[in-house]
Amino acid sequence: MKFTLSWLKRHLDTESPLDDILAALNSIGLEVEGVEDRGATLAPFRIGYVVEAVQHPNADRLRACRVDVGDGTIRSVVCGAPNARTGMKAVVALPGSVIPATGVTLKAGEIRGVKSEAMMCSARELGLGEDHDGILDLPADAPVGTPYATWAGLDDPVVEISITPNRGDALSVRGIARDLAAAGLGTLRPFAPEKVPAVYPSPLxxxxxxxxxxxxxxxxxxxxxxxxxxxxxxxxxxxxxxxxxxxxxxxxxxxxxxxxxxxxxxxxxxxxxxxxxxxxxxxxxxxxxxxxxxxxxxxxxxxxxxxxxxxxxxxxxxxxxxxxxxxxxxxxxxxxxxxxxxxxxxxxxxxxxxxxxxxxxxxxxxxxxxxxxxxxxxxxxxxxxxxxxxxxxxxxTEPAWQRQASLRFGRIAGLGGADVAPDAAVGILERLGFGVVSRDAEKVTVSVPSWRNDVAGAGALAQAPALDAAKAAAAAEGCAQVEPECDLLEEVLRITGLDRVPAVSLPVSSPVPKPALTPKQARATLARRTLAARGMMDCVSYGFMDSRIAAKFGETPETLRLLNPIAADLDQMRPTPLASLVLAAARNIARGYPDVALSELGAAYLDASPDGQAAVVSGIRTGATPRHWDAPARAIDAMDAKGDALAVLLALGVPMAALTVTADAPGFYHPGRSGQLRQGPKTVLARFGEIHPKLREELGLPGAAVGFEVFLDAVPEPKKRKKSVPDLPSFQPLRRDFAFLVDAVVPAESLVRAARGAERTLITDVALFDRYAGEKLPEGKVSLALEVTLQPREKSLTDAEIEAVGAKIVAAVAKATGATLRG
CATH class of the missing domain: 3.50.40.10 (Phenylalanyl-trna Synthetase, Chain B, domain 3)
Incomplete structure (x- = not known):
């Protein structure tokens, strides 16, 4: 909301200076956004009369002038403007003035041997336009020596204030003047327009x-x-x-x-x-x-x-x-x-x-x-x-806007924390236009003015019967205080000065503070930090995108179509944050940055129901892996995305042994280089893989691109465990390697799971460390090598015991996958 000082004074009879008015506006909650005071900027500039303008003796394009600025002295001014002439009136800047257009402080000097004690200004130099062809040529009746801003009407400051949504009355100069008058900065002028006599019937x-x-x-x-x-x-x-x-x-x-x-x-x-x-x-x-x-x-x-x-x-x-x-x-x-x-x-x-x-x-x-x-x-x-x-x-007809509200004087200090006398509080309300209906030692009841739609919970078309019904219902429940006195309390505190309300710390609920983050918030933060530690840049993107692109990443129901999008290509709620990251990666590649690693924790929108929004951690990598001191850069692949997803799940406390991988990722992933991470047969915790080549081509991803999605809502919270003594076995672990010959179609994970279950009391870890296919192997077969870690706890294992465990491992793997031990 903008207004000028003179406009304000049409409604407010005040002699308060501008600085006091600005301070009061901030104090009563009408925050000042800015002030444009051209009068202060142009205050040093005076109207001058050119007594004489002759050719400069030592310069063809300069004029030597003698100028009267109304202070009883004639000043020498060297001017290069083509319109400088004897008898004209111009705007003159004296030494010490700051030229608005350049910020230069003017000093007296000498130009080509002629003293110059002032400067005649153009419109551009004064910041009043772009005209720089000559100096301002003022009318003949312009008073010499008068400040130019005053004569030109530029000494009226423009104030801009911020209005909160509830204060519709403050979107008027009169409403602002009423607040300032209530704060003691003057008197509100009356507004009572005389009736204009009617001369003829209305044509409409x-x-x-x-x-x-x-x-x-x-x-x-x-x-x-x-x-x-x-x-x-x-x-x-x-x-x-x-x-x-x-x-x-x-x-x-x-x-x-x-x-x-x-x-x-x-x-x-x-x-x-x-x-x-x-x-x-x-x-x-x-x-x-x-x-x-x-x-x-x-x-x-x-x-x-x-x-x-x-x-x-x-x-x-x-x-x-x-x-x-x-x-x-x-x-x-x-x-x-x-x-x-x-x-x-x-x-x-x-x-x-x-x-x-x-x-x-x-x-x-x-x-x-x-x-x-x-x-x-x-x-x-x-x-x-x-x-x-x-x-x-x-x-x-005029709606029944009339309503009342009450304020208990004790609540001013008890709830508002300010010491305001009852008479002062009532005076503030009266100056704001509230009418006193009744008053006693403990409280005052007032009528709310028609322009304060924010007081007593009424809209512009508030109906008194509705308020009466609310009061009757409250009385039936035994509530004595039904008027919304907090609205009145706010007005008293506001006009007294919000800056005068003392700061009071909230009471301490317990000696040990509660966690600042909920478990869900903490897990989200942990997931983001995990990916950041893996070299991925955290992104924040729009939750909506082009409906045609969104359809390539999942269902796009009409209920998730935006009726009033901010842009034509942002008309659909996205089915996954990965879609937004793919577009972001394409923009980076188009600008010459092919190797990107982006991640985002955002929402995926499935339908318009309350449960149709899922929290998803997504990421995408394109190009090559970063160069490292011990390994050259290489093209990224699906295993990089799988590693990112597993890192997030591990950080969130998901036991890796409980995960299985299935090759049924959605169609926007490569069908042979993707998968889903499951916990049990139904729960999908994450999915990963290469982006489908056809989709990459359509969206401008020329090289390899892999992505992943971790569904935070599906990840179970880790069980709370009491702290216990750390498990530190007294015996050294043993590691044994097994190489199995198995059909190429058998997942390596099946071997790992079978070996891990062969002897649970001793086997603490099983890892795949080699895969070989080629010469000297039967067609359709591959060699998978497992490293099994045995951790004895009661005694050192004998060779016979170790051989027995090995036999169990071979038997379990053979039974589960049909694999045979390589010789």
């Missing part, structure tokens, strides 16, 4: 067909207007806050949007078809050309303003070009309506339309301001554009 009437969306609307025509540029003061105010002046009628509606927080719209009566304007739901296949130049197709969920020909405006959001005012407008009809905030917000999002009117209506506006705002707007139109007013046309 209102009909409301959607009372839920629009419960009340007023309108008034003004005929005989002459539309054109608005007065300079109005243009300057709108320009200062970033609005472009259009014409007097439109500028007046924009003025009231910011001045009172009361959006208005004007229709050109001659362009309206028929004598009726309807507030009604949109219809199928209806559209209108909005003021932003876009064709808007309305829906039955939208509230529109329509004439006999169709839609003229999306109510409360944006008008249409067809009935808008222009230079030929001679009669206008002013619309002043009240709309449901929720309907406005939903329509604005549905059509991606943003406007100052929508910003205010969806936060809730003053439900009682309509008649006064219409009178004030009518008077300003007649004052600026001329003409005479019609009778007021209305439909609907």
């Amino acid at each position: 009437r209102w009909v409301i067909e959607d009372a839920e969306a629009c419960p009340w609307v007023l309108g008034r025509a003004v005929r005989g207007v002459k539309n054109g540029p608005s007065p300079q003061w109005l243009q300057d105010r709108l320009t200062a806050i970033g609005l472009r002046p259009i014409n007097a009628l439109v500028d007046i509606t924009n003025w009231f949007t910011f001045d009172l927080g009361r959006p208005l719209h004007v229709f050109d009566v001659a362009k309206v078809k028929g004598d009726t304007l309807w507030m009604r739901p949109g219809r199928e296949d209806e559209s209108y050309l909005a003021l932003n130049g876009k064709e808007i197709a309305v829906t039955p969920q939208d509230c529109v303003i329509a004439d006999a020909d169709g839609v003229e405006s999306l109510a409360g959001i944006m008008g249409g070009e067809h009935s808008g005012s222009d230079a030929g407008t001679t009669e206008v009809f002013i619309e002043c309506a009240l709309f449901d905030p929720v309907r406005i917000a939903l329509s604005g999002r549905r059509h991606d339309l943003r406007s100052d009117a929508r910003q205010r209506f969806e936060r809730g506006i003053d439900a009682a301001l309509l008649p006064d705002a219409l009178e004030a707007a009518t008077a300003m139109i007649i004052e600026i554009c001329g003409g005479e007013a019609s009778e007021v046309s209305s439909a609907g």
